[in-house]
Amino acid sequence: xxxxxxxxxxxxxxxxxxxxxxxxxxxxxxxxxxxxxxxxxxxxxxxxxxxxxxxxxxxxxxxxxxxxxxxxxxxxxxxxxxxxxxxxxxxxxxxxxxxxxxxxxxxxxxxxxxxxxxxxxxxxxxxxxxxxxxxxxxxxxxxxxxxxxxxxxxxxxxxxxxxxxxxxxxxxxxxxxxxxxxxxxxxxxxxxxxxxxxxxxxxxxxxxxxxxxxxxxxxxxxxxxxxxxxxxxxxxxxxxxxxxxxxxxxxxxxxxxxxxxxxxxxxxxxxxxxxxxxxxxxxxxxxxxxxxxxxxxxxxxxxxxxxx
Amino acid sequence: xxxxxxxxxxxxxxxxxxxxxxxxxxxxxxxxxxxxxxxxxxxxxxxxxxxxxxxxxxxxxxxxxxxxxxxxxxxxxxxxxxxxxxxxxxxxxxxxxxxxxxxxxxxxxxxxxxxxxxxxxxxxxxxxxxxxxxxxxxxxxxxxxxxxxxxxxxxxxxxxxxxxxxxxxxxxxxxxxxxxxxxxxxxxxxxxxxxxxxxxxxxxxxxxxxxxxxxxxxxxxxxxxxxxxxxxxxxxxxxxxxxxxx
Numbered sequence: 001x002x003x004x005x006x007x008x009x010x011x012x013x014x015x016x017x018x019x020x021x022x023x024x025x026x027x028x029x030x031x032x033x034x035x036x037x038x039x040x041x042x043x044x045x046x047x048x049x050x051x052x053x054x055x056x057x058x059x060x061x062x063x064x065x066x067x068x069x070x071x072x073x074x075x076x077x078x079x080x081x082x083x084x085x086x087x088x089x090x091x092x093x094x095x096x097x098x099x100x101x102x103x104x105x106x107x108x109x110x111x112x113x114x115x116x117x118x119x120x121x122x123x124x125x126x127x128x129x130x131x132x133x134x135x136x137x138x139x140x141x142x143x144x145x146x147x148x149x150x151x152x153x154x155x156x157x158x159x160x161x162x163x164x165x166x167x168x169x170x171x172x173x174x175x176x177x178x179x180x181x182x183x184x185x186x187x188x189x190x191x192x193x194x195x196x197x198x199x200x201x202x203x204x205x206x207x208x209x210x211x212x213x214x215x216x217x218x219x220x221x222x223x224x225x226x227x228x229x230x231x232x233x234x235x236x237x238x239x240x241x242x243x244x245x246x247x248x249x250x251x252x253x254x255x256x257x258x259x260x261x262x263x264x265x266x267x268x269x270x271x272x273x274x275x276x277x278x279x280x281x282x283x284x285x286x287x288x289x290x291x292x293x294x295x296x297x298x299x300x301x302x303x304x305x306x307x308x
Numbered sequence: 309x310x311x312x313x314x315x316x317x318x319x320x321x322x323x324x325x326x327x328x329x330x331x332x333x334x335x336x337x338x339x340x341x342x343x344x345x346x347x348x349x350x351x352x353x354x355x356x357x358x359x360x361x362x363x364x365x366x367x368x369x370x371x372x373x374x375x376x377x378x379x380x381x382x383x384x385x386x387x388x389x390x391x392x393x394x395x396x397x398x399x400x401x402x403x404x405x406x407x408x409x410x411x412x413x414x415x416x417x418x419x420x421x422x423x424x425x426x427x428x429x430x431x432x433x434x435x436x437x438x439x440x441x442x443x444x445x446x447x448x449x450x451x452x453x454x455x456x457x458x459x460x461x462x463x464x465x466x467x468x469x470x471x472x473x474x475x476x477x478x479x480x481x482x483x484x485x486x487x488x489x490x491x492x493x494x495x496x497x498x499x500x501x502x503x504x505x506x507x508x509x510x511x512x513x514x515x516x517x518x519x520x521x522x523x524x525x526x527x528x529x530x531x532x533x534x535x536x537x538x539x540x541x542x543x544x545x546x547x548x549x550x551x552x553x554x
Contacts, residue, residue, distance in 0.1 A: 219400075219401075247400065281397070283393075283397045284397050284399060286361055286381060286397075287393060287396075287397040288410060289380070289381040289382045289385065290359055290361075290381055290385050290390065290391040291385060291407075291410050291411045291413075291456065291460060292382060292385040292386050292410075292411075292413055292460070293382060293410065294382050295382070301402070301406075301410060302399065302402070304401075305399055305400070305401035305402035305403075305406060306400055306401040307401070308401050
């Protein structure tokens with residue numbers, strides 16, 4: 001943390017809620033270089049031999065530990081692709097906080113493509129939090145294209161919270177998951193786009209074995225001239241439960257395409273999807289205005305609540 | 309406190325359709341006033357005109373001596389007018405605590421928020437963190453709506469048909485809440501749009517509206533004889549015979 005400058009520290013605070021060096025294991029990456037790393041007795045972090053990323057290995061039975069792996073880019077024109085692999089040992093219970101913040105004050109595009117793979121062992125539980133944030137007033141774009149692959153072994157579970165609220169010009173997010181017997185996957189995605197931003201989120205969860213469940217919920221707001229595409233697919237190849245939901249607010253000239261899809265390949269696969277897109281209801285604004293808020297304040301409260 | 313002077317409201321519907329016609333009415337401080345009348349008589353429209361949700365097409369509205377006819381909903385709310393909706397609004401993501409905070413206009417502690425919920429007969433710990441979404445029943449929403457209005461501590465509170473859409477059990481509790489409000493009215497006033505006899509029974513003053521106009525104003529004893537046998541009376545729950553239909 002001491003190696004980071006003011007802008008980088010601000011970005012880290014935005015994407016990882018970190019204001020100082022965290023407890024537990026961490027790996028800070030700033031402008032494509034390692035800026036700090038700590039391992040623990042149970043969590044090891046090693047750079048890949050070819051230098052393309054890191055391997056995070058969590059010992060079986062590790063409980064109540066956390067790993068922070070924030071990335072910040074504060075130089076204009078940087079483009080990088082990073083491969084991070086997480087090996088989560090059996091019966092462990094950990095929190096993993098990733099996230100990327102880009103501050104681009106220059107005229108060249110800055111881009112970070114993080115490819116994360118999670119191999120979650122039997123009976124393990126992972127809570128994964130990923131935040132994306134952009135700032136800076138340059139003409140260069142702030143681009144983030146994360147790819148997340150999740151492989152859940154028998155009885156394991158993963159809760160993913162993915163948030164991108166501000167400042168990212170272009171994002172193409174791909175999340176794929178495979179679930180074995182009795183595994184559980186919960187994805188909560190929150191997204192807000194402004195200006196001319198575009199955001200595509202593609203999620204594909206394949207349930208391979210019986211008793212597994214996947215629940216994918218996206219809440220998003222598209223403002224100004226921004227565009228979003230939400231494409232969530234759950235495939236049930238065994239007796240299982242699957243649910244996708246896309247709930248969106250459009251404002252100004254914002255546009256959203258929601259494409260939830262389900263594929264049942266087993267007669268006992270129970271799959272549901274819901275999708276709703278609309279502007280803020282006039283009666284919601286009126287209600288909050290009768291409580292003393294201005295229309296703009298009411299709008300802000302409604303959106304903040306919706307994306308909370 | 310509140311004075312309506314020749315207030316009218318009309319809409320374009322092929323021609324001019326007048327929903328509220330030349331209504332003049334004064335609501336004094338410390339009064340519990342019920343506006344009643346048949347469906348379509350303009351009651352809810354009048355309530356919305358007072359809250360600023362609709363703007364009169366004629367006449368003026370004064371609040372504490374100030375002409376508020378041209379003021380927005382927000383400006384009226386800031387001057388001390390509260391409004392409880394007939395059909396409470398749902399909000400995805402906003403919790404009961406969030407809404408009470410907005411209503412109070414400041415951070416309020418969980419225990420303060422709980423006080424308002426207790427007043428409307430809700431067990432606070434079960435509701436404080438609930439989202440105001442479709443998982444709440446009509447009766448629960450109604451009570452939360454009333455709790456938000458209580459949290460505002462307004463000078464004048466307008467309730468638009470509080471009994472609409474709730475079950476009999478919730479209605480009994482609702483009456484109790486209004487009886488408590490009547491008792492603790494202090495320097496404020498309450499204006500309720502209602503058909504219900506039990507709400508009319510606790511009113512200081514009843515205003516009967518029919519076809520957008522005031523038909524009569526007075527105490528229960530003064531108003532009942534005038535409206536019994538009329539269309540307004542039949543549609544309201546006056547008397548045993550009419551009550552069976554309610």
